[in-house]
Amino acid sequence: MIDWIAGLAAWELLALEPPGWGGVLLRGLAVSLQVAVGGYLLGFLIGVGGATGKLYGGPILRDILDVYTTLVRAVPELVLILLLYYAGTDALNQIMILLGAERVDISGLAAGIFVIGVVQGAYQTEVLRGAFKAVPHGETEAARAYGMSPLQVLRRITLPGMLPHAVPGLSNLWLIATKDTALLAVVGVAELTLVTRQAGGTTKSYFLFFCAAGLLYLMVTLLSNVVIRLIERHARRGIPAVR
Amino acid sequence: MSPEQRRWNEPHRLVLMAIAVAIVLFAAYNMRWDWLPRYSGKLVSGVGTTLWLLLLTSVLGFLIALPLGLAQAAGPVWLAAPAxxxxxxxxxxxxxLQLWLLYYGLGSLFAYWPEVRQSWAWPYLRSAWPYGVLALTMSFAGYEGEVIRGAFAGVPRGELEAGRAYGMSRFTVFRRIWLPRAIHRALPTLAGETVLQLKATPLVATITVVDVYAIISRVRQDxxxxxxxxxxxxxxxMLLTGVLVLAFRWLEARVPVKGS
Structure with a gap:
C-alpha cells in the first residue's frame, strides 16, 4: 500500500531524460499523432472517392462501395486492424516477390496508417455522402445556368454548401481516429498506449503512467475541440444558429 | 430523387453475388478449417460471454447514464461539473487505455492492500472480469450520458409547465413527463450505441477475459x-451486428418515435 502510493507520486519517473520515461511517452504520442493524421487523410481520400462513387457511380461500383462500408462498420476495429495488418503486409510482400524484389519489412507506422485509413474511409464515405446530398439541387443547377464550369460549381457552390453538414461528422471521426490508434498497441506498434504499458511494466508504476498517458490523450482531444469549434464557426458563417 | 432502394435480382447484383459465393467456396475448400470442430464448443461459450458482457454493461451503463445526463441538464453546478x-x-x-489503467493500475493497488487480499472479494478482484465490466460500463455511461443530457434538455418546456399547471409536484412531473419523454427521445440513438459497445467488447480479451475474440486468439496460437x-x-x-440491428429495428417499430 505504502509502496503503491509512493509509486503514484514518483514524479521523477516522468522525467524526459532516460532514467525517466517522459521522453518515451512523448515519442509514443508523436507516433500516435502521425498515425492518426496519416490515417485520417488517407481515409479522407477514400471518403471523397467513395462518396462520389456512391452518388454518381454506376450500379456495380455503388454496390461494391456499399459492401465495403457495411463490412467495415459491422466488424470491430480491433479485428479489422489485425486482419488488415497481416493481410496488408502479406499482400505487399507477395507483390514485391512477384515483381522480383526483396521482401520488405513494413514499418509499423506505415501499416498503422494504412489500417486506420481503410477504417476511417468507410465512415468518412458515409459522412461525405450525406453532406453532398444536403446541397440543394437548385443551387448547383442555378450555378450551371450562370455558365460556371463543373469545377467552378464544385469550388463555389458544392464545397462551401456541404461543409457545414460535413464538419460535425468529420470532426467526430478525427476524435475517433486519435483514439483508434491505441488499438495498434495490440499488433505491436510503439504508439502511446503500448509504450505506456511497457513503462508501467518496467517500473511497476502502472497507475502513474496510464494517468499521464490519459492526460496526453485528453489534451489532444481538448485542443482538437478548440480547433474544431473555430472551423465550425467558419463553415457555418451566414447560417442562423439552430438552437 | 433517384430510387435508392433497388431490387436484389438485377443482373449485376446476381453476378456480384455469384462472385461472393465463389470467394466463400474458394475459402472453404482451399483454407484450413479442420480446427473448427475441436473449438466449436469453446466458440459458442465465447460468443455467450461476449453477449452477456454486452447486455450487462449496456444496461448498467444506461442506468448510470440517466443520472449523469440529468445532472448535466438540470443539476446544480457541484453535480453538473463532475458529471x-x-x-x-x-x-x-x-x-x-482506460481498461489497462483499471486492470493494471487498480489491480496493483489491491495487490498491495492486505485488507483487500484477505477479504471475500479478493478472488473476484484478482480476475479480469470485474475490470472489464467496469471499464465497458463507464464507457457506455460516458457516451450515452451525453445523449441523455441532450434528451433531457430537449423536452419542450411547455410539457413540463403543463404538468406543473395540473398541480403535479416537481417529482411527479419528473416521473410522469420529463423522464419518460427523455428516455423516449434517447431511444433512437440506443441502437447505434449498442452496436458500438459490441464492437468494443473484444478489447477485454487483452486483459485475459475469455470472450469469442480470446478463443480465436488461442486458435491462432495453437x-x-x-x-x-x-x-x-x-x-x-458481422452476424452479431446484423442480429442486433434487426432486433432494434423490431423494437423501434413497437415504440412510436415520431414527432419528438
Missing amino acids: RAFCTVIRGTPLL TYLTYEPLLLLALIY
Whole structure:
C-alpha cells in the first residue's frame, strides 16, 4: 500500500531524460499523432472517392462501395486492424516477390496508417455522402445556368454548401481516429498506449503512467475541440444558429 | 430523387453475388478449417460471454447514464461539473487505455492492500472480469450520458409547465413527463450505441477475459493460422451486428418515435 502510493507520486519517473520515461511517452504520442493524421487523410481520400462513387457511380461500383462500408462498420476495429495488418503486409510482400524484389519489412507506422485509413474511409464515405446530398439541387443547377464550369460549381457552390453538414461528422471521426490508434498497441506498434504499458511494466508504476498517458490523450482531444469549434464557426458563417 | 432502394435480382447484383459465393467456396475448400470442430464448443461459450458482457454493461451503463445526463441538464453546478468532467474524460481517452489503467493500475493497488487480499472479494478482484465490466460500463455511461443530457434538455418546456399547471409536484412531473419523454427521445440513438459497445467488447480479451475474440486468439496460437480464424471472427461479429440491428429495428417499430 505504502509502496503503491509512493509509486503514484514518483514524479521523477516522468522525467524526459532516460532514467525517466517522459521522453518515451512523448515519442509514443508523436507516433500516435502521425498515425492518426496519416490515417485520417488517407481515409479522407477514400471518403471523397467513395462518396462520389456512391452518388454518381454506376450500379456495380455503388454496390461494391456499399459492401465495403457495411463490412467495415459491422466488424470491430480491433479485428479489422489485425486482419488488415497481416493481410496488408502479406499482400505487399507477395507483390514485391512477384515483381522480383526483396521482401520488405513494413514499418509499423506505415501499416498503422494504412489500417486506420481503410477504417476511417468507410465512415468518412458515409459522412461525405450525406453532406453532398444536403446541397440543394437548385443551387448547383442555378450555378450551371450562370455558365460556371463543373469545377467552378464544385469550388463555389458544392464545397462551401456541404461543409457545414460535413464538419460535425468529420470532426467526430478525427476524435475517433486519435483514439483508434491505441488499438495498434495490440499488433505491436510503439504508439502511446503500448509504450505506456511497457513503462508501467518496467517500473511497476502502472497507475502513474496510464494517468499521464490519459492526460496526453485528453489534451489532444481538448485542443482538437478548440480547433474544431473555430472551423465550425467558419463553415457555418451566414447560417442562423439552430438552437 | 433517384430510387435508392433497388431490387436484389438485377443482373449485376446476381453476378456480384455469384462472385461472393465463389470467394466463400474458394475459402472453404482451399483454407484450413479442420480446427473448427475441436473449438466449436469453446466458440459458442465465447460468443455467450461476449453477449452477456454486452447486455450487462449496456444496461448498467444506461442506468448510470440517466443520472449523469440529468445532472448535466438540470443539476446544480457541484453535480453538473463532475458529471461533465466524467463524460469528457471517458470520451477523450481510448477505451483500451482506460481498461489497462483499471486492470493494471487498480489491480496493483489491491495487490498491495492486505485488507483487500484477505477479504471475500479478493478472488473476484484478482480476475479480469470485474475490470472489464467496469471499464465497458463507464464507457457506455460516458457516451450515452451525453445523449441523455441532450434528451433531457430537449423536452419542450411547455410539457413540463403543463404538468406543473395540473398541480403535479416537481417529482411527479419528473416521473410522469420529463423522464419518460427523455428516455423516449434517447431511444433512437440506443441502437447505434449498442452496436458500438459490441464492437468494443473484444478489447477485454487483452486483459485475459475469455470472450469469442480470446478463443480465436488461442486458435491462432495453437494452429499457427493467420487468416482463417480472423475471417471467422469477422463473420461472427458481422452476424452479431446484423442480429442486433434487426432486433432494434423490431423494437423501434413497437415504440412510436415520431414527432419528438
